[in-house]
Amino acid sequence: MIQEDAMNSLLAAAANFARAQVRCQSITEAEDAVTEIGRALAASMMQALASNLGGRSKHEGAYVECDCGKRARYRGLRQKDLLSIHGVVRVERGYYYCDHCRGTHIPWDDRQGLSSRMWTPRVKELVASLCAVLPYEQASKLLMRISGLSIEESCAEQIVADVGKALRREEAEAIVSAVDTDWRAYCTEKETRMVSGGLHRTVTSLGRKARRASSRQ
Numbered sequence: 244m245i246q247e248d249a250m251n252s253l254l255a256a257a258a259n260f261a262r263a264q265v266r267c268q269s270i271t272e273a274e275d276a277v278t279e280i281g282r283a284l285a286a287s288m289m290q291a292l293a294s295n296l297g298g299r300s301k302h303e304g305a306y307v308e309c310d311c312g313k314r315a316r317y318r319g320l321r322q323k324d325l326l327s328i329h330g331v332v333r334v335e336r337g338y339y340y341c342d343h344c345r346g347t348h349i350p351w352d353d354r355q356g357l358s359s360r361m362w363t364p365r366v367k368e369l370v371a372s373l374c375a376v377l378p379y380e381q382a383s384k385l386l387m388r389i390s391g392l393s394i395e396e397s398c399a400e401q402i403v404a405d406v407g408k409a410l411r412r413e414e415a416e417a418i419v420s421a422v423d424t425d426w427r428a429y430c431t432e433k434e435t436r437m438v439s440g441g442l443h444r445t446v447t448s449l450g451r452k453a454r455r456a457s458s459r460q
């Protein structure tokens with residue numbers, strides 16, 4: 244995905260930048276400064292890539308097929324703010340409208356696994372994993388500490404409800420392969436059973452939370 248030479252020159256530039264620009268008196272100050280720079284850098288790169296992924300270049304054509312069997316017509320680009328692991332990014336993607344059934348379609352969102360809400364699949368995975376093992380308030384504090392992302396309790400509840408619904412639709416085995424298809428190759432049979440067991444407990448715990456969250460909505 245990234246050329247080794249390009250990566251090395253970026254790392255060298257980052258090290259030079261840190262030496263020249265960051266003033267710190269302790270390891271803690273250094274950690275905090277690097278965290279701040281790292282997050283700002285990640286946000287900037289994420290926005291650049293997100294803009295490239297959406298936009299006019301991904302125009303799907305004048306029409307897409309609608310669920311009703313007719314064709315939905317292209318109506319231009321629509322903006323959307325997404326909350327990614329690296330902060331909020333703005334994307335533009337093609338919007339289609341069906342005159343027959345008044346259905347709307349944004350094929351780009353479907354391909355990216357986005358719902359009408361703003362969270363990316365990676366954010367939902369992270370929030371759901373934390374909420375499976377911690378109460379919402381603690382999960383949200385920990386999320387802020389490790390990623391800088393701020394997610395309100397009501398949003399975390401919605402994510403858990405969404406993910407919980409998806410989980411209930413599938414068997415635990417199918418989820419294992421969706422989450423990670425490679426780990427089995429590196430695990431012994433006993434480890435595989437342990438991972439499956441752990442995942443099963445996570446799914447069960449998420450299911451309970453999702454049911455509570457849905458009953459409150």
Ligand SMILES: [Zn+2]
Binds near residue numbers: 313
């Ligand atoms: Zn239609």
